[in-house]
Amino acid sequence: MGKIADRYFEVDPWVIKERGLDSAYSEVAESIFSLGNEYAGVRGYHEEGTTDASLLGSYFNGIYENGRHLNRVQYKGIVQRIHFMVNTVDWLYTRIRLDGEAVTIGQSHITDFSRELDLRSGILTKNYVVTLSSGKAVKLSFRRFLHMEKVENMFQEITVTPLNEPVTLEMKLGADFKTKHFGEDYRYWQILEKKVLPQGGAILGETNTTKQTLLSAFTLDYSQVPDQVADINEEYFVGKQLTVSLEPQQKFLVRRHAVNIAEKSGKGQKDWVSGLDTVEENFKLTWETAQTSQRAYWKRVWQNEDIEIVGDEAQQQGIRFCIFQLNQTYHGQDPRNNIGAKGLTGEAYSGHAFWDTETCCLPYYLFSNLEAAKNLLEFRYHTLDQARNRAKELDCQGACYPIATLNGNESSDLWQHASLQFQPSSGVAFAIWHYSKFADDRAFLYRHGLEMLLEISRFMVSRGDWDQNGEYFGLWSVMGPDEFQMMVNHNTYTNLMAKFSIDYALTLLKEVQQNSPRDYEAILAKTAVTEEELAQWRRCSDHMKIIQTETGLFEQHEGFFQLPHVDIHKIPITDFPLYHHWSYDRIYRNDMIKQPDVLMFLFLLNQHFTTEVKRVNYDFYEPKTIHESSLSPAIHSILAAELGKESEANSFFEFATRMDLDNYNRNTREGLHTTSIAGAWMNIIYGFGGVRSDADKLVIAPTIPQDWDSYSFHLHYKGAHLFIAVTKADYRIDMMDKAELSILLQGKEVLLKEGSNTFNWG
Template identity: 50%
Template structure:
């Protein structure tokens, strides 16, 4: 892979550190220093204002806007798009002295230092401002988002005069005037605004999205020792300008406790209005102390690291990298808000419009299944919550059942590229896979009864109508696009057919089980969706006759009909200057050869690893790997995991090389747009499924750890059967134990072992 690290941040096991400020990395740093708690997220922009290149990004999960193009589409092509909208800047601050405003793009400063502490979730930034009149002022900013009271956040500015006594003016408040970068417009109408000043200053402002009518009520309490105050109320801004007396070497602090409320549907309106009224009337009794909120955050993260930490000995780069990945996964999603999903950039930027894709269930879900059960269940609940939209989508595409969107926020299809939105079935089969995986890990029959069975039947109905039987009675899917998006309108994409067959099999299994064991709940589903068991007759015929392109001679699965006959491209001969190919090749050119964007056949061979022999894995890996260009950040991890399984240790480590640090080291030169959330999940898989040898698709969990030669040791933890398993690997041995008192049965190097808190040790020979 022609990708190189662009190193900027200081290496540290637990912190992300920026020493000195380089404007060229400003927006990269904004992404890296983003904070989120699933409910809301904020980029690491300079709260005091910055006239250089920036993206003042403040986002709320599930708060989105909609736009409609002014041209007509053919039936089945999405005629609108939805995007996570840039919202209120609740950090808004301006600092002024002697008629000079602080702006690090123009101001003179020194001793710049920024730090994100992943143990506590607290972001700090400090520097010394040198004014035009020679005054030196030490300034420190601190921000923290509550991980338990997710509407809450806290911000503090500490200001110290180093060589003078005098007055400084600090304006701080709540600002809805930001432009949404992708649309080039501000998407908010602001209504109620208020300022109340007593012991503390309370501010409030409500914004309503122009097209979708969703609301955000932003409120804050300000604590400061000030001489005078000026109120500022504008169309989209409410703020106060404080005059503060500075004494030489004496620190002054301005603290804001913020509470942001969202209203996404009418069912929440009464609760939303009640919270607003309590804030305005001073009856808001949730945590309001800055230090309490920070301590709560520290304890929350302490618990996270106890159950989810990965350690790597003698490799500080990847140690920092994997902890950053875990940190961002929990920031992005932790089950705090039922019925939300994971955008491709999380809550850190506007690329991909904040939409969720099929990789939520295939790449992100495994992390939550082994670290955060509620988070995993709530991810799947999002798909149930949006099932009606998937039904509407199927109807538009002339199918029965439910066709899940390839890109979505609200459940509607937001991708207006027909070749993706109409041809890719993997979002639907990924939902089925996610339900199967969740049930396998937790045996949650209540979820299947209440949500899963209905989704599975509707997906299977779609699969039974989207494909067709050929003249020989074989069933396949025609004019589709698989995970490899460099092949379009193909017939019998092997991944699509394989996952379709799996989904139908699993659905039949669950129908039988629910009818036999839970007849009352089963009949409720049958009645709701008018399901007839005779529908399964066709499903069984499809399963029996599904086309799976495969050669018994070579052991290779053909990616789709005719793939083996495509012209071959030596991907190593493509100049680095041609990347990314979408920007440098004509669109149709990338479809005219056997070059692969990302794993397709290898993807289903990883998802259902135990279905294949080592000989099959080797044959397919060695055929498809040289054809893969890795234009997707999700791609290298799959290759690394399979390479490790095949004993290709150096190759596995080479693919792993940028997994944990793709954003930290800006490998794709686009970290400025936001972090790659699903790729971060893939980095976790790369260690746990790759070097750890975890396999979760067999009868019981299995582990076959190896260790990269440049590591002295590593460890990871998994939650399995409601018990935490700790796995430690060094050059000599593997030790596995539980952190509780349960007895857990797993396979270790293909041998079934019973693991308890006394531990099990396997010696490498």
């Protein structure tokens, strides 16, 4: 794999710990210590200021800006203007002076530094001692958290304690809109209103082009009345300046309750007074009440979703960090939200969602939070009109979902991705079908789901074509999941998933016709689909070109088997990442694979293929894959585990849960690999747990890694809460909330009964 751990944080099953201050890891730590609640996210930056490298990032899901410049390439179908998640208000802004000396990370004399993120509470703490030039020592302690349910509410606590001599403390606290997006010296925000409040302040900002607004307000509570309190009202800032004299061992504590209200419609938050009334209502939530409910929230999460590993402390910490970040990034709080590739932890990938959401993130929510899973699909339904418009831009019909988006519009200005990759569209179709395996939600399927499926099928047929002899149908000039092959014909993943999308659309339409004539008539009227069109789709599907040899080996695309061969193991490690060291066109001239392509559909539609077909394709394609995608190792590990390749499965898995914690790709500083984090979860559940969810019955076939003593995980499936505990002696499935459930266990049909069900190996 050529990836080596850069371990910096201490290993603990429930806590991410940093001991000592190393400026080389400043931005990595900011990503790791990011907090979020889906509505908002904030990087783990030092609120008191730092001279170390830093990306001071504060983000709100769905708050974005448009690029300042149009794409100079004016060809039809090429995106003219991108959009991106924009940095917002620094609601944690704090500046501290002790006897007139500024406290600044990287500049002040700091000792006994520690920082901890408690995964059981979602509370980030930081402690250190600063020694002044006079020799005075002062301890500073910080805590912060974002409320997971009352998501507009965010909290900060600062404690200052002189240790040996009296100190005069000055603090400046406020809300600051002077944040820089990706370090640009450009203001994406205009200030509409400001107001100093008796115990805090409020400021209303508006984005330049999208006209979205963010009302940021705060109130302060002190352990003792400061000697002086002054109001600060600057162009992009509103806040308070405090002065207090402290004796040795006398603690001064200040708590900030921040309320941030985002208006995402682009119509503006015109009623400033009403906004302030909402703020005041939120201010009634106390720190103590918020902290109690915060701990209760995470207790419920761990009771229902924890994965316990005995015998590997590093992986134990890693998978809990993954589950924690998945909940912080998304838990179904708002159906207008999606999952960005970096979540709300950094500005890389511009905050965009990709096709990973439907293929790699959705399974976690299907098995833990079905309503959240549905909301991910609702996001795609709410942006169906934009997908229709995108299809028109490509001279096609139906709906083409974007490769990269925040608001439903295509935001990739790389034409070879935006105009050639259709994984998002077939991914949405697959996700609707996958959701149907878990939920008997006919209302969603018959109305929203079917409408998307019909428009996706319409697009696939209009984008495809027949060969000159009219013998077969397929898609020419595409790019499949393997992004090292461009403008290829009949990429098997693309053709096969297009066929799958069409077939499911036709099957579901027939079901609706039989079961709900009113919905059937409504969908025909809404989509204007005709019998002639449906017959055309069926013919295209029946004649879809899928290239497969007699041995079961799929050809990745037409002509792939004839491409020049590259031995990927002979590529120097110094050449990675290849995008930085090889000319762009050189990457496309051989059979080297970036990430699973054929193996990807063998994972998604796993139960559609025999073990031998999976084996022959794995053995052929795995040696050609260099895993330049962070999701790639997880898919390979899952298939390797299924095929009994234990050593390979373990090798691919070894860094999955700790990709960011140990900075394997040396880019954690840019933000967390959110969809790879979901892949790590799949790696345990689908890989070692042997779970498959693409059949009519739940499939479970656990194995246990040699180095583990035991492991356990939770699944929520069709009303049942399953707890699966695996040891080297046996394995147990405890079922709660349901009397019985028929599953496929190790290939045999088994009827689980409520309570404990124990099984022996073999």
